[in-house]
Amino acid sequence: MRSGPKVACMCLESSLGLSGVLVGVVLALFGSGGSMELSQKGWMLLTTGVLVLGFLAKDFVVSWRPWGIRREREHHSFVFTWRE
Numbered sequence: 318m319r320s321g322p323k324v325a326c327m328c329l330e331s332s333l334g335l336s337g338v339l340v341g342v343v344l345a346l347f348g349s350g351g352s353m354e355l356s357q358k359g360w361m362l363l364t365t366g367v368l369v370l371g372f373l374a375k376d377f378v379v380s381w382r383p384w385g386i387r388r389e390r391e392h393h394s395f396v397f398t399w400r401e
Contacts, residue, residue: 326380328392330371 355363378389 324378324380325382326378326387326389326392328375329377329379329386330374332379333370333374 376388376390376392377386378392379386
């Protein structure tokens with residue numbers, strides 16, 4: 318079992334990634350059959366954007382008591398909980 322301070326917050330980077338996965342699952346379950354073509358430049362820009370967004374979000378957490386986004390450099394040692 319992990320030890321550390323229990324806090325009611327979640328890593329922003331993980332929250333963004335989880336949101337993307339959930340959108341993909343919903344689209345797959347409801348049979349979204351659309352397609353999208355990207356050029357090599359488009360793939361390069363998309364990949365760069367995702368990596369830069371992840372890098373910028375890595376030190377931030379989303380907290381709900383009080384609600385907001387704040388910077389926590391050492392949030393990897395926190396124990397996630399719904400209540401403090």
